[in-house]
Amino acid sequence: MNTEWMDEVARRAALHAALSDPGRLAVVELLSRGDASPSELARTLAVPSNLLAHHVNVLVEHGLVERTRSEGDGRRTYLRLLPVDLGTGPGALPRPARVLFVCTANSARSHLAVALWRSASDVPAASAGTHPAPAVHPGAVAAAARHDLTLGDARPRLLDDVRQDGDLVVTVCDRAHEEVDVDADVHWSIPDPVRAGTDDAFDRAVVALDRRVALLAPRLVA
Structure with a gap:
């Protein structure tokens, strides 16, 4: 044997x-x-x-x-x-009106998450920040190009200006998740690539986000 x-x-x-x-x-x-x-x-x-x-x-x-x-x-x-194949699938979750990805600066992870989500699901998606930066980080723009993702006219926006009733709020940043007024439905603890500032850090963030998107998107059913 x-x-x-x-x-x-x-x-x-x-x-x-x-x-x-x-x-x-x-x-x-x-x-x-x-x-x-x-x-x-x-x-x-x-x-x-x-x-x-x-x-x-x-x-x-x-x-x-x-x-x-x-x-x-x-x-x-x-x-x-961890990504371990047990031969079983997770249960379904109610389909939200929209998925809202939130991080602190809304300059990298949350925009990359939206781009990945739009390739995986027809549920609308948006992003916002608790303390928005002046602009999307160049490293995120470059990472999107390397992974064939479309950021479009993405720009950092304040959470209070973006959040709507019916949003499924997904924090992709520990700092945002720990702010008392965010009240996220789902949290993904994704290391901040801006801190390292390297292509590798941004690529790792894309891979981590892509895995999470692939797990969550099929679960949102009517």
């Missing part, structure tokens, strides 16, 4: 064993929508923090979830679902 195949079967069996607990499966289901801090998950699931920590440790140990440090409040940790 093929040893490599049996090793792969054993690996997938271990993953499914890790998900055999309803609490851990619920954590994975929530993280399939977007990133969340342990405290956010504990509140949503109404479980004690020590039980939530146990579930998270098991998921991290099996390579299903990873921890990242917030770029906003450095004391905060976000949990991110």
